[in-house]
Amino acid sequence: MTDGRGASRADVPLTSVEIARVGDLLYRWTGMIFGENKRYYIERRIADRMGRTGLSSAAEYIALLGSHLEEREALINAFTINETYFYREEHQLAALSNDILPELVRVRRPGDLVRIWSLPCSTGEEPYSIALWLLENWGLVDAYNIEIVGSDIDTQALAKAREGYFAERSLARLPTTVKQAYFEAEHRHRRRIIQDIRESVRFSPANIVDSADMARQGKFDVILCRNLLIYFDDAARLMAANNIHDCLNPGGFVCLGHSESMGRISNRFTLTRLPDAIVYRRD
Structure with a gap:
């Protein structure tokens, strides 16, 4: 140094x-x-x-x-801590395609907008995972206008996410067929996610404890906020939970990390047990 x-x-x-x-x-x-x-x-x-x-x-x-x-x-x-990888907490991705999205589009028409927010998104593995998972596992992905947004307070992480280069460690949980279909050939021990997928995710800085900053992102149908609230105290968790609630459309879903519980933070959400995961819903 x-x-x-x-x-x-x-x-x-x-x-x-x-x-x-x-x-x-x-x-x-x-x-x-x-x-x-x-x-x-x-x-x-x-x-x-x-x-x-x-x-x-x-x-x-x-x-x-x-x-x-x-x-x-x-x-x-x-x-900030940027430890993540593709298909992290895969059971929640399964819940997204098997139950959450089918429930949301049940009252919508083909072509309607569905907004999914990954917060924090770190260097992009999680929002790109959503895009890959839906392409591979949800047959109606092309029938609706799916908007995926990745946000983080770390602007350097967002810059890396937009570039889309990933080391093998980040890709280890991906099926070989997915790596072959959606990533360029390895170069200098990294692979770049293809342009179509990079363009399918929009990255935007956001601070989860800043209500005005959060409100600027608009309303979402699904928010994945995993393994962030464990770094907060009770007051900051409540502030974050309230901001998440206000950014959800009525009936929208929240996915937290496996060691996090919205029930211990706020009573503004309903715990929902799905076959693949426990999630929380705005009433």
Whole structure:
């Protein structure tokens, strides 16, 4: 790691007050909790950002965050976790094609719009998985106007998602036939998802704890918000749940991660047991 002049620098030691200040800012901006128990994680990332901005003290850097929106975005990107892969929690994809979408289109006409939102979408594996799964497993996919949106607070992750390059680790759960049909040939240990699929997903930044930011995305019929709320405290979870609720059309569905439960967060959703998955529905 180097400082702004190219010299080597170690991790920057932060005082307890500075750790608390960084944690407070990240909580306010993202809903995620970072405190003294994650000191090493915080100091590593602050040191890296200080090196890139050429600042010599943590106090200067924290002050910069108050007025420099681009650096604030860069710091948020540094703290987000982008661990995902194709066909993650495949049982929910099965529920989407077997029960959720058939229920939604039961009262719609061919050609009607159906909106599906992957939030957070990380580097694109999850929204692209939705597109691939529906093409392979839902016979009515071409009968309706399916709009898939992927959103994340991490703008660097979104840029990678739009590019559509993936290492073999991300593709490991995909059937060989799917990889052959929808991905270009391997080049430098990566494969690119084909242009038709890249163009079938729209990527847009969104902050789940910012109600105005969420509202700008419009209304959705299905929201997949998996393995995000586990990083929040109760207050931030409730805020996120309310924002999700307000972005759902009446009767819309929410899919959470396997260790998350909307019932412990909000009473504004109805738990729905489907053959393949437990989901939540806006009344």
